[in-house]
Amino acid sequence: MGKDPFAPLAEAYEAWYETPLGAFVIAEEEKALRALLPPGESLLEVGAGTGYWLKRLPYARKVGLEPSLAMLQVGRRRVPEATWVEGRAEALPFPGQSFDVVLLFTVLEFVEDVEKALAEARRVLKPEGSLLVGILEALSPWAALYRRLGEKGVLPWAQAHFLTREDLKDLLGPPEAEEEAVFLAPEAKPPFPEADQAGLRAGNRGALYLGRWR
Numbered sequence: 211m212g213k214d215p216f217a218p219l220a221e222a223y224e225a226w227y228e229t230p231l232g233a234f235v236i237a238e239e240e241k242a243l244r245a246l247l248p249p250g251e252s253l254l255e256v257g258a259g260t261g262y263w264l265k266r267l268p269y270a271r272k273v274g275l276e277p278s279l280a281m282l283q284v285g286r287r288r289v290p291e292a293t294w295v296e297g298r299a300e301a302l303p304f305p306g307q308s309f310d311v312v313l314l315f316t317v318l319e320f321v322e323d324v325e326k327a328l329a330e331a332r333r334v335l336k337p338e339g340s341l342l343v344g345i346l347e348a349l350s351p352w353a354a355l356y357r358r359l360g361e362k363g364v365l366p367w368a369q370a371h372f373l374t375r376e377d378l379k380d381l382l383g384p385p386e387a388e389e390e391a392v393f394l395a396p397e398a399k400p401p402f403p404e405a406d407q408a409g410l411r412a413g414n415r416g417a418l419y420l421g422r423w424r
């Protein structure tokens with residue numbers, strides 16, 4: 211990566227999850243992610259950030275790969291039980307067939323070569339392993355906000371490029387299972403569960419699309 215867009219954000223990265231809206235959103239995302247979790251011993255999270263998911267996911271061997279030293283340092287401090295490795299999705303420093311599960315959660319938005327990153331994720335999966343990919347859906351109201359912030363130079367969005375679920379399926383083929391979450395908009399008013407249902411009825415795409423591939 212040229213300049214690290216996450217460097218100034220690392221220490222406060224999880225602070226938004228403490229706000230009422232942030233807590234609702236992250237809980238909805240966790241429900242969607244847990245619904246797709248495959249069994250297995252070993253998990254690699256590519257672009258593991260501060261280790262928010264690594265800390266919570268129930269695998270015996272957890273490895274976090276992260277290119278941002280600032281994020282990696284926070285992650286290593288918060289999730290010392292995981293193994294942390296500096297590296298990039300496009301060139302994973304692991305032998306083939308190393309992991310039961312590989313997770314990329316809102317990371318493809320920031321990688322330079324999405325196809326290479328997905329090919330690498332598949333290379334390091336064991337033959338019966340599962341690839342879990344979560345994206346910030348390009349056609350959701352949240353991506354509209356983040357795109358605008360990016361145009362104004364706000365980090366990390368200034369360096370993001372968004373995918374739709376159709377883009378992801380074009381790259382990976384049809385998923386064996388999928389989930390969608392967070393239908394409310396960024397300016398939703400509480401109660402958030404009602405706003406989320408209203409967003410769903412209104413036809414909003416969920417901010418999070420998650421798929422599982424073999």
Ligand SMILES: C[S@@+](CC[C@H](N)C(=O)[O-])C[C@H]1O[C@@H](n2cnc3c(N)ncnc32)[C@H](O)[C@@H]1O
Pocket residue numbers: 211216256257258259260261262263275276277278281297298299300314315316317320321322
């Ligand atoms: C939005 S954060 C998500 C972090 C974590 N997956 C989570 O959900 O909490 C995106 C992360 O992807 C990382 N990233 C950016 N470019 C990357 C690349 N080429 N390979 C791997 N990770 C990358 C960033 O440093 C950042 O930590």
